[in-house]
Structures are given as C-alpha cells and as structure tokens.
Amino acid sequence: MKRTNLYLTEKQMERLRQRSEQEGVAIAELVRRAVDSFLAWDDPTYRPMPPTPQTGKSHSSPDKSRGLSGSLSVNSISFGQ
Numbered sequence: 698m699k700r701t702n703l704y705l706t707e708k709q710m711e712r713l714r715q716r717s718e719q720e721g722v723a724i725a726e727l728v729r730r731a732v733d734s735f736l737a738w739d740d741p742t743y744r745p746m747p748p749t750p751q752t753g754k755s756h757s758s759p760d761k762s763r764g765l766s767g768s769l770s771v772n773s774i775s776f777g778q
Contacts, residue, residue, distance in 0.1 A: 703728070 705713070717724045733745040 713724045713727055716727055720727070729745075733743075737743045737745070
C-alpha cells in the first residue's frame with residue numbers, strides 16, 4: 698500500500714468519523730472502499746486487491762487523523778503521477 702494525504706472538508710471528516718465508529722473500521726478503510734467503488738463504477742474490469750492484514754497503528758485513527766492544516770492522512774491511496 699502507498700500512503701497519501703487528502704484534504705477533506707469538515708463535513709466530510711465528520712461523516713467519515715461517524716461512519717468509522719458505526720462500522721468499526723478505520724477511516725482509511727472507508728476511503729479505500731470509496732475509491733474502489735469510484736474506480737469500478739464505469740470500469741467493470743476493475744477488481745480491487747483483497748485487503749491485507751495491517752500490523753501496528755493505523756494512520757487514520759480518529760485522534761491522529763488531522764495534520765497541521767486539517768488534512769487527513771490516509772495510508773493506501775495514490776493520486777497523481
């Protein structure tokens with residue numbers, strides 16, 4: 698997996714936090730699922746890789762998810778070049 702930083706609105710972060718607590722999964726996992734859904738939406742050949750077990754602390758735990766500028770640090774998504 699690759700690590701990246703995303704800038705999300707306060708509303709997006711709040712909804713992700715709520716969903717994370719409801720489903721008992723990390724915010725990073727919710728973001729990975731959303732990206733997979735987006736990529737599969739218009740490409741029926743897209744198949745996400747199966748999740749791999751993570752060891753250690755997640756980078757998206759609610760108490761450590763915000764950077765200095767209010768960004769969300771999410772491991773596993775790579776955008777750009």
